[in-house]
Amino acid sequence: MTPSVPQPISRPSLALLGTEPWRAAYEFVQHKITRKATMPPGDGHPVIIFPGLGTDGAAVAPLRDYCETLGYSAMDWGRGFNTGPQGDIDTWLAELADHVxxxxxxxxxRATLIGWSLGGIYARELGKLMAPRLRQVITIGTPFNGTPDLTHAGWLFRLLNGAAPVTDPALSQRLRTPPPLPTTSIYSRSDGVVAWQSCRHDKTGAQVRDVEVKGSHIGMGWNPAVLQVVAERLARPRSAAR
Known part of the structure; x- marks a missing residue:
């Protein structure tokens, strides 16, 4: 039998990208009318949510409100619009860690860090810098296992920063490496912004999980399936999560 040849990974089609706003709007309606699954009351532990590129706390407000409704002390990152890391990446992350x-x-x-899209990169890297203060990391549509050209967000980064994002091989390998904490990556094969393959780990295990949902990229912050996964992960006892 001839071995299968891995298919090259490419960014989502323009057709899929073009339907993002409509699918996100549909998911928002679903979020408003879908009966929420009964979940155990939250234990009150802090949850910090990092928004995607070009968005702020308003974009993750439905997710934050959902976590608060469950009984967690949820907050967004509190730094306004996410325009991407500025200057030296390690210095910038150290400052963000101090802020968090x-x-x-x-x-x-201990806190849970949740990051949507680029915000998930921050959550993962802070998971490495702040592990003793954290219990887990959850990312939503975060392309940690790929290159910037596997997304349609490059033009937005250039608009906000005046230059294209640059990732050298060493940094790419670093971003692929999960933090030393329970880490969950939520992704969708119908993501119209980032290649879904770049949101999955090369190897999963007891502490590293990839969870597939169906939905858009823009609507992941209120997609009922995403919220269900988040609720389930937050409800896990700390001893079980670790």
Whole structure:
């Protein structure tokens, strides 16, 4: 038998990208009318949510409100619009870690970090810098296992920063490596912005999981299937999650 040849990964088609707003709107309606599954009450641990490129706390408000309704102390990252890392990546991430540490002051429980799209890259890297203060990382439509040309977001990054994103091989390998914490990547094969293959780990295991849902990229923050996965992961006891 002739071995199968891996198919090359490419960014989503323009047709799929073009339907993103309509599919996201449909998912928002679903979110409003779908009866929520009964979940155990949250234990009150802090949840910090990082928005995608070119968005802010308003974009993740449905997800934040959902987490608060479940009984968690949810907040967005509190730094306004996400325009991408500025300057030296390590210095920028260290400053972000200090900022997030400030958000966690007064909370005795370990936090969950949730990141949508580019915000998931931040959540994963902070998971490596702040592991003792965290219980898990959840990413939503985050292309950590690929290159910038596997997304349709490059033009937005250039618009916001005046230059295209640059990722060298060493940084690419670093981004592929999950944090030393329970890590869940939620992705969709019908994502019209990022290649779904770039949202999956090369190897999964007890602490690293990939969960597939059906939906758009733009609507992932309120997609009922995504919210269900988030609720299930948040409800896991810390001992079980670790």
């Amino acid at each position: 540490s400030g958000l966690l002051n007064g909370h005795s429980q």
